[in-house]
Amino acid sequence: MRARWLFGLVLGTMTSSAFAAGHRPGSRARRSLAEHDAEHASAPSYRYANLEKGACFAELDARHVEHIKLDEAPGVLAPVRIPNGVGGVRYHTGIPAAERATSPWEVFDCRLVLALDDFSKILTAHGYVEAITFSGWRPPGKHWPKDRLATRHPGGLAVDIKALRKPDATDETATLDVTADYHGEIGKPSCGPNAQEPTPPSARATELRAIYCEAVAARLFTSMLSPNHDRPHHNHFHLEVTPSVTWRLIR
Numbered sequence: 085m086r087a088r089w090l091f092g093l094v095l096g097t098m099t100s101s102a103f104a105a106g107h108r109p110g111s112r113a114r115r116s117l118a119e120h121d122a123e124h125a126s127a128p129s130y131r132y133a134n135l136e137k138g139a140c141f142a143e144l145d146a147r148h149v150e151h152i153k154l155d156e157a158p159g160v161l162a163p164v165r166i167p168n169g170v171g172g173v174r175y176h177t178g179i180p181a182a183e184r185a186t187s188p189w190e191v192f193d194c195r196l197v198l199a200l201d202d203f204s205k206i207l208t209a210h211g212y213v214e215a216i217t218f219s220g221w222r223p224p225g226k227h228w229p230k231d232r233l234a235t236r237h238p239g240g241l242a243v244d245i246k247a248l249r250k251p252d253a254t255d256e257t258a259t260l261d262v263t264a265d266y267h268g269e270i271g272k273p274s275c276g277p278n279a280q281e282p283t284p285p286s287a288r289a290t291e292l293r294a295i296y297c298e299a300v301a302a303r304l305f306t307s308m309l310s311p312n313h314d315r316p317h318h319n320h321f322h323l324e325v326t327p328s329v330t331w332r333l334i335r
Contacts, residue, residue, distance in 0.1 A: 119331060121331055127303035128303055130306070132195045132198045132325050133328075134328065147198075151166050152166075157191055160193050160221060162194035163192070163194075165190055165191060170200050171201040174215070175200060175220075177217050177219065189219035190220060192220045196240060196242070199304045199323070202302065203304055203305075206295055207248065210295055212250055213249065214248065214249035243322075243324075244321070245321045247262065263311075267286065268293075275296065275300045306324055306325050306332060307324040307326065307332070308323055309322040
């Protein structure tokens, strides 16, 4: 039984954005899809991504965000755990609760946590109190240099969200699932004047799309990738802050 659970967890992780054809570092697909953001300096995502470690922790404290600082997490500038969530929303994987306290996939960089704190305002406005994830941090390889920072998941700067839950999780209508409810089409814009309506249309698809597009409009993340991006993203939203860039990637 244990082996079967581990296989399922690994499979879910492998379908996430670290293995997406358009989302590997240096891939041509990523460069061609990313667009220069002329107003990047005013975006929350830009400010958060470029904070120094001490400034980020100071802002977490000013927001009264409960967090646990980690002494070490290779590739991560300011690693933290947020076991009780942030902004009224708990962000966690689907692994057994007893294992979350030591799981690497429950670790986030402080800078991403600030963006998630803002994102939680959107989720709570829609009544959601949990975001079920595939992973946050994904540790880089064992030979990763100790003092070298990473980006995306290896830097703790990205999270893959697969479902959202309202307080009454026993009611099947209380959960929005990206796989079942997004109703998108690869290559089509998710938001904006040229966005395609969910097909087939449904109230659940409309709400999930609204949550996603409200985060896009608020400019909380540098990259936001939905099932419309490519097949490997069919089951989650990839949300990421990226330091030292002036582009956005929204699909």
